[in-house]
Amino acid sequence: MEFTMGGRLEVRITPADVGKRVSVRRLSTDADAGPKFTDAVGVLTSWDDRVLSITLRSGETVHIPESSLVAGKVVPSAPARRRGPAASFAELSRITARAWEPPVSEPLGDWRLRAANGFTRRANSVLPLGDPGLPLDDALDRVRQWYGARRLPAYIQTATGAEGTQERLCAELERRGWQREVSAEVRVAALAPIGDRDADTGQVRLSRTADAAWLSRYQRFDTPGPDVLAVLHSGPSVWFATVPGDAGSDTPAAIGRCVVDGRWAGFMAVEVGPEHRRRGLATAVMTALAREALDEGASAAWLQTETDNGAAGALYDGMGFATHHRYHHFRSA
Known part of the structure; x- marks a missing residue:
């Protein structure tokens, strides 16, 4: 990971870059090993009170004190496309949702509330594609009420790791105490x-x-x-x-x-x-x-597999599947 310009480490990001994909290097101190550099690449989801929050491809958000930052720069909004058919996040998210269509569905602005009496998180979670038409806290209250009326836990399905995914929403949910329970990969391949x-x-x-x-x-x-x-x-x-x-x-x-x-x-x-x-x-x-x-x-194939399913991952690697993005289910606290 290259940060230098003329041989010097430089911090070339500011709070104005919130929402952009960045690469940063920070200095951390290990009691045994002493000072060391740690790198992170993800979406800069906030920069408040002299602390940066960066949401990684994995869905995890890391918090970095401004004082420990030694280098940083904005990088392209998504990595170079990997092997497999070209597809946008918006296209794939709608295609995958139609394969798990629940019997009960209701719009909340551009979001969709989905319920199937608890059968699979995918069919019993909010698909938040766009603007809910309400301030976020009001939308989350509506989500909790809707699922509570059906005696179901309130889940929101989010995505990370591709252009147009929802790192900022992940960070906002985490900030409000929602817990990320399950993460999985959406993989694509030629059919x-x-x-x-x-x-x-x-x-x-x-x-x-x-x-x-x-x-x-x-x-x-x-x-x-x-x-x-x-x-x-x-x-x-x-x-x-x-x-x-x-x-x-x-x-x-x-x-x-x-x-x-x-x-x-x-x-x-x-x-x-x-x-x-x-x-x-x-x-x-x-x-x-x-x-x-x-x-x-x-002509194109997709599938979803949980990130800790090593046996399935090996099978799909052999068939030519490559990770397009990751999705996560956040549960209301």
Whole structure:
């Protein structure tokens, strides 16, 4: 990380740069190791009382005393585009939301309040794309009231790490005591290479509905009620993949779900029974679904995976998926 100009470290940011992406270097003191430099790159979300707040790509906000700052500069609003199809945050956020469409939805300005009786945070959280039409504190009060009336915790889904994402909103929620509970990555890839993989897709059965067998492998609920089924079947063109289990078992060995929406195919609910892993079944499921999506005219793929799911991350790395941005669920205190 280069900060020097003519061999000197310089601080070239001011409070007027709040809202911009910056790179800073600060001096910290470790009791054992002594003074050392620490770097941070993220969006400058505030500069108050001689303390800078920078929200990182991970969604974490770091607070840096002005007195410890030794270098800083504004950097491009997003890193150079990584491998994978070009996509804006606005496009992807709407595409991913349509794949988890809740049965209850209500606008709050440009925000959308979503509820599905608690089935998945994605379908039971606010999608804050734009201006809520109210001062933030009033909007947050309205959010708490709306979810409280439905006996649900109040969640807001935010995003970081791409141009146009919501680092400033993350910082404002954190400042008001909202807790970041879950973070995940939105990854993108070209679709054709997934469909072209050499996988045993003959064992994969495709259907337009999630039947009892499919639901028995997707163990995210006790008894799937109407809200669960409404969310799972939401989206412009939905496919469910099933690999049958062993003889005598009604529970599939593997399942998956795909939502085709224009040029995008979204993959989710790819699950393999523990006793059936390391047999290529997840790859077979995704390949079969990708081929169906290609037949419908899709060319790009997306999926969401929690940041601490190393096994899934390795699988998707091998399929060419790259992180586009991260999203987070903040829960009201």
